[in-house]
Structures are given as structure tokens and as C-alpha cells.
Amino acid sequence: xxxxxxxxxxxxxxxxxxxxxxxxxxxxxxxxxxxxxxxxxxxxxxxxxxxxxxxxxxxxxxxxxxxxxxxxxxxxxxxxxxxxxxxxxxxxxxxxxxxxxxxxxxxxxxxxxxxxxxxxxxxxxxxxxxxxxxxxxxxxxxxxxxxxxxxxxxxxxxxxxxxxxxxxxxxxxxxxxxxxxxxxxxxxxxxxxxxxxxxxxxxxxxxxxxxxxxxxxxxxxxxxxxxxxxxxxxxxxxxxxxxxxxxxxxxxxxxxxxxxxxxxxxxxxxxxxxxxxxxxxxxxxxxxxxxxxxxxxxxxxxxxxxxxxxxxxxxxxxxxxxxxxxxxxxxxxxxxxxxxxxxxxxxxxxxxxxxxxxxxxxxxxxxxxxxxxxxxxxxxxxxxxxxxxxxxxxxxxxxxxxxxxxxxxxxxxxxxx
Numbered sequence: 001x002x003x004x005x006x007x008x009x010x011x012x013x014x015x016x017x018x019x020x021x022x023x024x025x026x027x028x029x030x031x032x033x034x035x036x037x038x039x040x041x042x043x044x045x046x047x048x049x050x051x052x053x054x055x056x057x058x059x060x061x062x063x064x065x066x067x068x069x070x071x072x073x074x075x076x077x078x079x080x081x082x083x084x085x086x087x088x089x090x091x092x093x094x095x096x097x098x099x100x101x102x103x104x105x106x107x108x109x110x111x112x113x114x115x116x117x118x119x120x121x122x123x124x125x126x127x128x129x130x131x132x133x134x135x136x137x138x139x140x141x142x143x144x145x146x147x148x149x150x151x152x153x154x155x156x157x158x159x160x161x162x163x164x165x166x167x168x169x170x171x172x173x174x175x176x177x178x179x180x181x182x183x184x185x186x187x188x189x190x191x192x193x194x195x196x197x198x199x200x201x202x203x204x205x206x207x208x209x210x211x212x213x214x215x216x217x218x219x220x221x222x223x224x225x226x227x228x229x230x231x232x233x234x235x236x237x238x239x240x241x242x243x244x245x246x247x248x249x250x251x252x253x254x255x256x257x258x259x260x261x262x263x264x265x266x267x268x269x270x271x272x273x274x275x276x277x278x279x280x281x282x283x284x285x286x287x288x289x290x291x292x293x294x295x296x297x298x299x300x301x302x303x304x305x306x307x308x309x310x311x312x313x314x315x316x317x318x319x320x321x322x323x324x325x326x327x328x329x330x331x332x333x334x335x336x337x338x339x340x341x342x343x344x345x346x347x348x349x350x351x352x353x354x355x356x357x358x359x360x361x362x363x364x365x366x367x368x369x370x371x372x373x374x375x376x377x378x379x380x381x382x383x384x385x386x387x388x389x390x391x392x393x394x395x396x397x398x399x400x401x402x403x404x405x406x407x408x409x410x411x412x413x414x415x416x417x
Contacts (some may be wrong), residue, residue: 001038006168009033010175017179020186023048023060026179028070031062034172039165040157042127042146046176047093047150048184051143052191060180091289092116092132095148101171104132122154129160131169135177143188149177168404200263200277201338204328212336215328220340221284221368222325222348223274223291224261225253225318226355230270237312243311246270252298253316258284260291265339273349275340281322288320289376319352320364322371350387351396358382360398369397378403 013030023046031044035085049057055074062070069105070228076087092104095116106112106119108127113120119130136148153169155161174179193202226410227233227249234242250272256265257274266273295316303313323344329336351363360382364372369379378400384393 001164001168003034005033005037006039006172009037009174013172013175013179017182020183023058023180023183023187024070024072026183026296027060027062031064035064039168040155040161040328041153041169042152042156043122045152046136046180047152048180049146049148050184050191050249051146051188053195055403057146087117090116091118092130092152093134096132096134096150097148102134103166105161106130108154118152122329126156127134127154128156128158130154131161131166133170133173135174139153143185146181146184148190149180153405155262178379197338198263198265198274199274201265209338210329210336212329212331212333215326215330215341217324218275218277218327218340219281219324220322220327221276221281221288221371222321222323222340222344222349223272223276223288223315223318224321224352225258225272225295226352227270227314228317228361229314233312233314241311245314248302248306249314251297252302253295255292256295256298259294260287262287262291271349273339273345275325275327282375283374285320285322285368285372286375288368289372292318292320293377296361315361317352317355318362319348319350319355320362320368321351322347322367323347347387347390347394350390351394354385354387354396358396358398361395364398366395366397377407 009030012033013026016026026229027044027046031041035041044062045059047057047059054076056077058072058074060070060072076082078085092106096102097106106115107129108119108123110123113123122130130152132150132152133152134148134150137146151173155165190202190206193205197205233245237245246269249270250267253272254267257264257272260276261278262274262276264272264274274287276284278287295318299316303315306313321344323342325340325342325344327340329338330341331337347365351365355361355363363382364379372379379397380400382396382398384395386393
């Protein structure tokens with residue numbers, strides 16, 4: 001082994017981790033440099049838990065002879081049962097966590113196949129020796145499920161790893177673990193910010209826009225939606241059905257908004273506040289209309305599934321408006337919210353509330369209708385309405401009934417075909 005190259009590798013991976021290089025790039029370069037320094041590794045993996053609403057963590061795998069040398073994969077909750085949980089409980093990593101040992105070393109032979117399925121698979125793939133390591137965090141360094149970093153290393157050398165090789169891997173792993181933890185914490189911060197603030201707001205917060213009172217005046221399309229009959233549903237449905245219902249409908253609405261480039265700023269019970277920003281108002285208005293149509297289709301499919309399961313269903317009321325708002329940090333010095341404020345925000349919520357009186361699932365302001373022009377489906381006026389808290393009556397519009405009927409007929413015809 002080239003000990004000078006190994007020392008240089010320790011310094012390189014530390015600097016790379018601090019520089020914020022992506023995990024897949026770090027893993028690929030680390031393994032290539034380690035092999036060049038004389039470590040006979042053929043495969044390697046680093047496993048990092050995270051703090052994410054969908055995933056428990058991710059694994060970065062490297063294979064010397066693989067067509068795609070570095071692959072990143074997410075894994076689900078190992079605490080919720082199923083194949084992932086079962087595989088974890090019968091893995092070297094779980095053994096290390098439960099035993100408190102920092103390292104596990106196994107020569108891969110047919111006689112040892114029954115201990116860990118992972119090692120039996122490695123042996124069948126031509127590996128001869130395996131080392132697993134665990135780097136634990138102190139209590140102050142734990143973030144969600146991220147309380148340690150695992151790694152596994154295999155060789156196909158006929159004589160396996162030498163003791164000097166195992167010692168070198170043990171010396172290098174803490175440096176790699178620090179670099180991977182830095183990358184994982186950055187990824188976790190971004191995921192949490194996007195999940196709880198919305199993509200656009202998260203980008204601004206992570207970019208340093210965190211001082212109270214820092215806000216910019218923007219022109220935006222405003223979206224405010226809620227669920228029809230939600231109060232009645234909560235009064236009649238079983239309590240344990242309410243959160244799943246909100247999650248189901250929020251998924252349909254939020255995915256539609258984000259799919260058209262919108263930014264969801266708030267989930268207020270059954271309500272959703274979002275904005276669309278574009279170079280021109282017509283583009284933002286068109287995106288909002290497309291999101292509304294997508295959400296409608298998503299809710300239709302959702303209701304079909306929920307009805308089949310005997311669960312309560314509902315529909316969306318939606319108001320759309322355009323105007324200038326202030327977008328930024330608002331709140332106390334101890335509790336800030338990144339959102340939009342201004343008269344237009346109040347108006348869009350009042351427009352959405354008028355859906356009940358007008359008996360329409362969608363209402364848009366005159367300003368929105370004018371900005372949309374011919375870029376979207378035709379609109380029809382439903383009359384002038386006095387909006388609560390707004391000084392003057394406004395003309396409101398909805399999708400033209402003839403256009404809606406024609407679209408429904410085309411859909412039915414397509415279904416028959």
C-alpha cells in the first residue's frame with residue numbers, strides 16, 4: 001500500500017466534504033483513490049439515515065466493475081415492518097448497532113452464508129472478504145434517525161483483505177463519515193425547508209433571507225383553495241379519518257400546483273395558499289389554470305378510490321387572483337413565517353369563499369381573467385359580488401360552461417375508445 005496516498009486521501013475527503021461536493025461524486029472519487037493507493041476494494045457502500053417525510057435514509061454504492069459505478073438509492077422506514085425492515089434486522093449493520101462493536105470482519109465462505117444474507121449474496125458475486133464499520137454520533141449530533149453512519153467494504157482478491165488493509169479502512173472511514181455527514185446535513189436542511197416552507201421560500205431562506213422584516217414586492221398569481229363541506233365531514237367522520245383525508249386531498253392539490261411551477265406557502269387546515277411567479281402575468285395565469293385542471297382530475301381519481309373504500313369524499317373550491325404582494329419574513333424575533341401579505345391575499349381568500357354562494361368550484365377575479373386573455377380556456381362572468389372586507393364589488397369569472405361540457409364529452413368519448 002502507498003501510505004502517502006492514503007494520507008493524502010484523508011486530507012482530500014475532509015476538504016471535499018467541507019466544500020459540499022455531492023455524495024455520489026465523493027464516494028466515486030474516494031473509492032477510486034483508495035484502490036489506487038493499494039486497497040483491494042471491489043465494492044463499497046455508505047448508509048446514512050436522514051430526516052425526511054418519506055425516506056428513512058439513503059445508501060451510496062460503489063462497484064469497481066459495475067457499468068454504473070456509483071448509485072444512490074433511498075430506503076423506507078425500517079421501523080414499519082415489511083421487506084426493508086426484515087432485511088435490516090438480518091444485516092451486519094443492525095448487528096453492529098445492537099452489539100456496540102465498531103467493526104465486523106468476515107471471510108466469505110459457504111459455511112458462513114447463514115449468518116447474513118447480504119454476505120451470502122456478496123460471496124455468490126465473487127467477493128472473498130468483507131468489513132463493516134459503524135461511526136456513531138454523540139447525543140448532541142443526532143438529527144432525527146441520523147445517529148450514525150454505516151459502511152461496508154468487500155474485496156474479490158483471492159486472499160481477501162490483509163490485516164493492514166482492514167486497519168487502513170478503519171483509519172480512513174471516520175474522514176469519509178464526516179464528509180458524508182456534512183453532505184447529509186445539507187441535504188436534510190434543504191428537504192426540511194422545502195417541505196415546510198415551499199420550494200421558492202426555502203431557496204430564499206437557505207440563501208440567507210432570514211432577517212425579520214426582509215421582504216420584496218412581487219407581482220404574482222395567488223391561489224387559495226379549500227375543501228367543500230369540510231366542517232360537516234369533520235363533524236360526522238371518525239376522528240382517525242380526518243388526517244388521512246387531509247393528506248389525500250393535499251397531495252392532489254399540492255402536486256398539481258408544484259407540477260406547474262407554483263409554490264405552496266401554507267396549508268391552513270383544509271386550505272392551500274400558493275403563488276405562481278413568471279416573467280409575464282399571462283404565463284403565471286396559464287400555469288395556475290393548468291394546475292387547477294390537473295388538481296380537478298386528481299381529485300376525481302382520488303374520490304373514485306375513496307368511494308370504493310367506503311371513505312368520505314369532497315371537492316375543491318378554488319379562487320385565483322393577481323396582484324402585488326410582499327413576499328418575505330414576517331413575525332416575531334423568535335418565530336418567523338415566510339409568506340405573502342397584502343390586500344390581494346385577503347381578496348383571493350374572499351373570492352374562494354364566494355364559490356359556495358355562486359355555486360361554482362372555481363372563481364377568478366376580473367384582473368386574472370384579463371391577464372389570462374386567450375392563453376387558457378374561455379371564461380364566463382358569474383356577476384358582480386361584494387367581498388367581505390373588500391371595499392368595492394368585483395366581477396368574478398369561472399370556466400365557460402360550454403367549454404366544460406365539451407371537455408367532458410371529449411373525455412367520455414376517449415374513454416369509450
